[in-house]
């Protein structure tokens with residue numbers, strides 16, 4: 001076990017050797033980017049807190065051992081400079097992971113990071129994929145407070161690239177976002193209203209939804225009782241097991257080509273939430289592992 005305050009650690013460092021990227025099924029990419037803060041802050045501290053908490057994970061996730069496939073932790077992305085520069089660096093890092101034959105597992109940082117990740121796939125020549133998003137917010141504003149790279153606009157940037165989107169657990173959106181959903185036939189959704197009261201644990205992707213899926217998890221999509229450690233919490237979110245089951249239901253229908261965990265903002269002194277974010281990351285690796293067997 002290493003000190004919780006140590007930086008530059010690698011995922012599960014206490015249990016496994018760092019796998020070379022070419023031999024790792026999963027490549028963890030820390031991106032402590034935090035520029036647009038709408039309410040509470042702290043996402044810049046997310047990746048380091050998750051990596052530190054990963055020291056406490058068991059390699060056996062309850063059903064399989066994802067670490068047996070090899071986990072590589074990449075260098076932390078330099079998040080200095082303007083949004084366009086950082087997005088370019090994120091895209092380059094993701095392209096490198098893909099060129100190495102590994103799967104990106106990206107730790108944010110604010111949700112804007114996901115746009116850089118998606119650009120990385122496009123730069124690598126991969127464009128025949130859809131995005132499935134767990135989130136409290138639709139993130140479909142064309143710009144927020146004048147900023148097209150706001151975390152409140154990230155999924156608009158994604159759909160503007162022509163990428164189909166399926167949203168899960170949304171429960172906060174404005175008129176502009178409602179209109180965007182109605183006008184764009186490539187945006188699908190099962191909102192919190194549809195999923196949470198009946199504890200619905202699976203969805204059916206449309207037949208024309210792409211075979212490859214990138215899965216983005218904004219931790220505020222889960223209920224604040226699970227993750228109060230985020231900048232813009234909204235009550236009525238997904239439960240822990242419901243989140244895992246929904247991810248599994250997508251993984252059973254499609255090929256997961258990568259995923260991210262965004263908007264985690266650790267609360268000083270409440271390390272339970274850091275561990276929850278690390279465990280969520282590892283559990284999603286496990287679901288990917290078992291589906292690809």
Ligand SMILES: [Mn+2]
Pocket residue numbers: 111135136137139151218263
């Ligand atoms: Mn979001």
